[in-house]
Amino acid sequence: MGVVIWSNGRLHGPEDLLLSGIDHGLTVGDGVFETCAVYDGTAFALTRHLRRLRRSALGIGLGEPDEDAVREGVAAVLAAAGPDTGRLRITLTGGPGPLGSYRFAPEDQRQSLLVLAGPGARSEVSRVVRVPWVRNERSAVAGLKTTSYAENVVAVAEAYRQGADEALLANTVGELCEGTASNVFVERGGELVTPPLSSGCLAGITRELLLEWSAEAGLPVREAAAGELRYEVLDEVTGGTAHLTMSGSIRNVSPVASLDGSDVVVGPLSMQAQRLFQARLADDLDP
Structure with a gap:
């Protein structure tokens, strides 16, 4: 069926x-x-x-x-x-x-x-691209999951056109914000850091659970301070000094293996976070 x-x-x-x-x-x-x-x-x-x-x-x-x-x-x-x-x-x-x-x-x-x-099928890794459009962190619907999804349709269509499965968006002040249907985590300096809700990103359920479960397990996963993650941090990913992970309800925790059409290295902490999430998911389906 x-x-x-x-x-x-x-x-x-x-x-x-x-x-x-x-x-x-x-x-x-x-x-x-x-x-x-x-x-x-x-x-x-x-x-x-x-x-x-x-x-x-x-x-x-x-x-x-x-x-x-x-x-x-x-x-x-x-x-x-x-x-x-x-x-x-x-x-x-x-x-x-x-x-x-x-x-x-x-x-x-x-x-x-x-x-x-x-x-609904999930992939172990994500392939993402940068797009020229931005999230408005001051929008009347910022942080709400509404059916007004035309912006996301356009952005993810561009991602698919480039052979990726997700698009990465900045906000209006140049901070890294989110994907069209996922949250983003940056791995650098021995931490996995996600943009704060003040960036305009959605309060993702997978994001929320990963922050909670990582704190319980002692993994260094946290929310960034306002302005800490500029969109230019993605240049560090292509340069090999940082890594990315996406999170969402269908993809769960999915390390990024490709950015803007180029292969990038999956970070070790991202892999730990993925394994932790899958293990905790199996223990409780309504945490």
């Missing part, structure tokens, strides 16, 4: 028509979402993802998600999905709304909720 969809208490196939043509998530991208990896029929870190879904929804002014309904949908699609299922997606939009950007008040919204399960 391919993609399984749940909406309004029922399962649907990928060809079923589920959203109104005036759904605000469709007309203006007024929605939020979460993506979880699936292992042995279980969505990984679902509780943390639902916590972030709520934070994103409230952050853009949507009404609070119905967590019971979300969990019902998750259980339904995972029960119906095939053994190759590796990805779960939860999408919440403002529902039918005006054709313009103005939205109905939360109490007047009829939210659309869709839960999908389908294939």
Whole structure:
């Protein structure tokens, strides 16, 4: 079976028509979402993802998600999905709304909720490129996981055009920020350091867990100080004096083996972090 969809208490196939043509998530991208990896029929870190879904929804002014309904949908699609299922997606939009950007008040919204399960494969390493576009760390939706993903679509399309699988973005003040669908860690000076949330990056669940688990295990993994990681640090990676690792819900912890089309050395601490994450993941699927 391919993609399984749940909406309004029922399962649907990928060809079923589920959203109104005036759904605000469709007309203006007024929605939020979460993506979880699936292992042995279980969505990984679902509780943390639902916590972030709520934070994103409230952050853009949507009404609070119905967590019971979300969990019902998750259980339904995972029960119906095939053994190759590796990805779960939860999408919440403002529902039918005006054709313009103005939205109905939360109490007047009829939210659309869709839960999908389908294939998802991870790679042991990542291949990344620099792109000329930036994240706006002062955006109204900075740090929120919204369905307004056009910037990411453009950037990752450029990455794929260059034979990579992810694009690296600076922010408006020249700091290293994140990938289009992942957080970034820089290994140098015996530490693995990730940009702070003030850079405008998403508070990734994998990022969060790696910071927590590394602290417990005594690995030197930390959040950078503001301004510590300039975008030019990537020149150190191509020069061989630093290394990169990407983190995300599907890729988990994935050391970078190629930057801008050139092979780069995978760092030893990055490999330790990858092994630690995989080991802790196996111990608890909802940490």
